[in-house]
Amino acid sequence: MKKWKIIKETDVSPSKWFPVLQHTVKLPNGTIIDDYFFSPMGNVVMVLAITKKNEVVLVKQYKHGLGEILIELPSGFQQKGKTLKESALMELEEEVGIKTTADNLIFLGKTANNPTKTTLVTHFYLAKDLEFNSKQDLEITENIEIVKVSPQKALEMTKNGEIWAVDSIVNITKAFFKYPEIFK
Numbered sequence: 001m002k003k004w005k006i007i008k009e010t011d012v013s014p015s016k017w018f019p020v021l022q023h024t025v026k027l028p029n030g031t032i033i034d035d036y037f038f039s040p041m042g043n044v045v046m047v048l049a050i051t052k053k054n055e056v057v058l059v060k061q062y063k064h065g066l067g068e069i070l071i072e073l074p075s076g077f078q079q080k081g082k083t084l085k086e087s088a089l090m091e092l093e094e095e096v097g098i099k100t101t102a103d104n105l106i107f108l109g110k111t112a113n114n115p116t117k118t119t120l121v122t123h124f125y126l127a128k129d130l131e132f133n134s135k136q137d138l139e140i141t142e143n144i145e146i147v148k149v150s151p152q153k154a155l156e157m158t159k160n161g162e163i164w165a166v167d168s169i170v171n172i173t174k175a176f177f178k179y180p181e182i183f184k
Contacts, residue, residue, distance in 0.1 A: 002028040012037070041120035044113075045088035046075035047105070048171050049098060050128045050182065055148040056172075057096050057130070058163070062143065071147060071157065072168040075122070084123050092127070096146050099134040100127055108174040111167065124171040126179065151183045 008024040019041070024034040049057040060071050076091035078084055085102040093099045108124040138144060149157065157163040158172050176183050 039118045041118045043078035043084060044075055044120060044122040045078060045084055045091060045125065046073050046122055046167055046171050047088050047092050047125045047127055048073055048175050049092060049096065049130050050151065051130050054150065056151050056154040058147040058149065059095055060145040060147050070165050071163050072165045073171055075167065088125050093134050094137045095144055097132050097134045097136045098130050100130055108171060108178060111170050122167045124174055126175050155183050
């Protein structure tokens with residue numbers, strides 16, 4: 001199996017918030033496709049945050065793409081010039097008011113979200129023994145309600161569909177498989 005060869009790349013982004021590239025590519029069989037569109041979204045970081053009281057910290061917020069209010073784990077895009085861990089720490093503090101250190105982030109894995117049409121990869125972390133020790137610093141588009149539940153309840157919420165955003169489901173279940181003692 002061989003990779004496609006990029007012959008030409010054109011930025012056709014409708015805005016800085018939603019990058020779109022048009023590629024002209026040559027397939028391994030020699031076929032040229034001149035209208036392959038995709039979005040170079042970049043990396044997302046997500047944290048399964050567990051407090052000292054053994055509560056999972058969730059965020060409830062409106063997601064305009066779906067027009068729905070969702071319950072998810074704290075997450076956000078990797079910030080320019082920041083490592084994945086630095087970005088995870090920033091998102092945790094900004095969205096829920098929890099400050100911790102990189103040493104407290106345990107990497108759980110990653111997933112590719114629609115790898116045919118985006119470069120979006122979500123990197124999953126677990127952080128334990130946390131305290132609400134800072135204040136939320138939300139972006140203009142964010143209105144976040146903090147929801148605290150037991151790890152067992154978070155797992156149940158993924159099972160019954162209350163948590164239905166794929167990345168949150170994957171992060172919670174990855175933690176469950178790697179650290180089942182958390183969910184007892």
